[in-house]
Amino acid sequence: MIKVKSVNKQSLIDFEDSLFMLVESVDKFDSGKALYVDAIIVNSSNPEDYNRIFKAVRTHYDPDVYLTPIFAVAYKTLPYLQENACDGITDLAKYEQLAKRVRDIKENMGQLYLQQQYANSEEGYLYKLLQFLFTRDTSFAPIPSRHSRVNYYFPLLSDLLNDADDHTAMDILDAGIKKGYLSEGKMFDKVHLCDNCGSAHHNLRETCKNCGSVDLEIRDLVHHFKCAYVGPETDFIQEHSDDLMCPKCHKILRHIGNDYDKPSHIYVCNTCDDPFQDPGFTYHCMDCRDSKDIHHLNEHRIKNLYLTTKGKYLVLNGLPKKIEKKSGLATDVLGIYDLGIFQSLLKQEQARCTVTEGSSVLGEVHLTDPGMNVLSRREMQILQGELSMTLKTYLNEFEMVTSVNPYCYYFLLINPDDERIEKIKDVIEYNIQNLIKSNVDKSEIEVEVDMKPISEIGEDFEF
Ligand SMILES: [Zn+2]
Ligand SMILES: [Zn+2]
Ligand SMILES: [Zn+2]
Structure with a gap:
C-alpha cells in the first residue's frame, strides 16, 4: 500500500518498509532531514535542482545522509548526466523496484565501519567514494559533462569538490588505484588538460610555425604532368581568364587527371606569407587564456573503476589502525616474524630471485567479519596468534x-609451482x-587470499 503524507512541507511516501522523501521544490530542501528517510525522489526536470540536491546530500558529514539513495522522476528532458548520477529513475507509480534497490543499499550501509577521522581531506574523499561504491555494488563510471572543467563529472567526488578542483578528483582516483582499493576497467575516453590551469576547455588551431599566427589559408597544390612543375593553385590562376596556365611552361591546363592533378594542399600564412605543408598545432585555453603547442597538454585516461577486495576490506573495517606494539604474533616460533623483519626478508628474497630467476610468491590474507569487531583486545591477540600459527603449518620450514593486524596476514612461498599455489590458497x-x-x-567471516609473484612487488608496496 502507498501512503502519502506531508511532514514539514515535504511529501513523504511510505511504501512497504521504505520511506521516500519526495522533493518538488529545492528551496525547501533540507539535507539533514534525509536522516529520517530511506531515500529521496526528486520530481523536477531542471538539472540545476539535481545539482543542488547532490551537493547538499553528498557533502553532509553523516554517512546516513551522504550515502542516501537519490532517484529521479523520469522526465524526457532530464539530461543524461543527472539521470545517470541518480540511483535510478521512477515514474511515481511503481515503487517495488525502488524499494528493493533501497533495501539493498541500506543493507550494505549497515555493514560499513563508522570511520570518523581521516589524515587529510583527500583521504576522506577517497574513503567516502569507496563506501559509495560498496553500498551501490556497481562500478565507478565518470559521466561526460560540458559544465565540468575537465569535461567529466565524477559521481560523489565532483559533489565533494569545487569545480576548479575537478582534476583533484582524478588525483584521488589515481591514489585509490595505487593503493590497491580500486582496479581499472575499460578505458573509454581521454581528456587533454591545460598545462597551466588543468582545464579541458580549449580551442585547437593550425598555427604558422614561422610567426605563430593562426590566420592561415589552405590552398590546393597543382602538379603539371608535362613539365613536372608543382605549386599552389594561385600560381596557375590568370588575371583575365578562367583557364589555369602553368607558370613554368606556359601551357594551358585542360583536364584534371590527364594534364594535371591536385596531389595535396598547402598552407599559406596571411600574416607572414610563408607557405608550408605541415602547420604547427596550438591550443588556446578558454579558462586561463594560455596558448601553447598541443604537446604541452596533459593527457588523462578516463576509465571505469572497480572496488577491489582490499577496498571492500577497508570500508568494512576502517582505515588501518597503527600497528599495535604488542601483537599476538608468536615470534618465538621459527618462520613467524614481526612486520619489519618480514619486510627485510622479503627484500632479500626479491634480490635473490632477481639473480637466480626465482619465482617466489607473496600471499596476502584479508579477513572481513563484523562478528570479530566485538572481540576484546586480548581475544583479538589470541586469535591473531592462532591464525599466524595455522598459516605457518601450511608452509615449509624455510x-x-x-x-599487520588481526584482519591481515602475509606469507612468503619460496619458488612454489602453480599446483602448490592453488592448493595452499584453497586450504587457507x-x-x-x-x-x-x-x-x-x-x-560472517569472508576470507580472501591473493597471491602475487614477488618480482611484481614494487618499492612502494603498502603493507
Ligand atoms: Zn606566419
Ligand atoms: Zn608546365
Ligand atoms: Zn588553462
Whole structure:
C-alpha cells in the first residue's frame, strides 16, 4: 500500500518498509532531514535542482545522509548526466523496484565501519567514494559533462569538490588505484588538460610555425604532368581568364587527371606569407587564456573503476589502525616474524630471485567479519596468534608469515609451482573460515587470499 503524507512541507511516501522523501521544490530542501528517510525522489526536470540536491546530500558529514539513495522522476528532458548520477529513475507509480534497490543499499550501509577521522581531506574523499561504491555494488563510471572543467563529472567526488578542483578528483582516483582499493576497467575516453590551469576547455588551431599566427589559408597544390612543375593553385590562376596556365611552361591546363592533378594542399600564412605543408598545432585555453603547442597538454585516461577486495576490506573495517606494539604474533616460533623483519626478508628474497630467476610468491590474507569487531583486545591477540600459527603449518620450514593486524596476514612461498599455489590458497580459505567460525559468535567471516609473484612487488608496496 502507498501512503502519502506531508511532514514539514515535504511529501513523504511510505511504501512497504521504505520511506521516500519526495522533493518538488529545492528551496525547501533540507539535507539533514534525509536522516529520517530511506531515500529521496526528486520530481523536477531542471538539472540545476539535481545539482543542488547532490551537493547538499553528498557533502553532509553523516554517512546516513551522504550515502542516501537519490532517484529521479523520469522526465524526457532530464539530461543524461543527472539521470545517470541518480540511483535510478521512477515514474511515481511503481515503487517495488525502488524499494528493493533501497533495501539493498541500506543493507550494505549497515555493514560499513563508522570511520570518523581521516589524515587529510583527500583521504576522506577517497574513503567516502569507496563506501559509495560498496553500498551501490556497481562500478565507478565518470559521466561526460560540458559544465565540468575537465569535461567529466565524477559521481560523489565532483559533489565533494569545487569545480576548479575537478582534476583533484582524478588525483584521488589515481591514489585509490595505487593503493590497491580500486582496479581499472575499460578505458573509454581521454581528456587533454591545460598545462597551466588543468582545464579541458580549449580551442585547437593550425598555427604558422614561422610567426605563430593562426590566420592561415589552405590552398590546393597543382602538379603539371608535362613539365613536372608543382605549386599552389594561385600560381596557375590568370588575371583575365578562367583557364589555369602553368607558370613554368606556359601551357594551358585542360583536364584534371590527364594534364594535371591536385596531389595535396598547402598552407599559406596571411600574416607572414610563408607557405608550408605541415602547420604547427596550438591550443588556446578558454579558462586561463594560455596558448601553447598541443604537446604541452596533459593527457588523462578516463576509465571505469572497480572496488577491489582490499577496498571492500577497508570500508568494512576502517582505515588501518597503527600497528599495535604488542601483537599476538608468536615470534618465538621459527618462520613467524614481526612486520619489519618480514619486510627485510622479503627484500632479500626479491634480490635473490632477481639473480637466480626465482619465482617466489607473496600471499596476502584479508579477513572481513563484523562478528570479530566485538572481540576484546586480548581475544583479538589470541586469535591473531592462532591464525599466524595455522598459516605457518601450511608452509615449509624455510618460509615465513607475518601479520599487520588481526584482519591481515602475509606469507612468503619460496619458488612454489602453480599446483602448490592453488592448493595452499584453497586450504587457507577453507581452514581459516572454519577456525574463525568456531571461535567467533555470529561470525560472517569472508576470507580472501591473493597471491602475487614477488618480482611484481614494487618499492612502494603498502603493507
Ligand atoms: Zn606566419
Ligand atoms: Zn608546365
Ligand atoms: Zn588553462
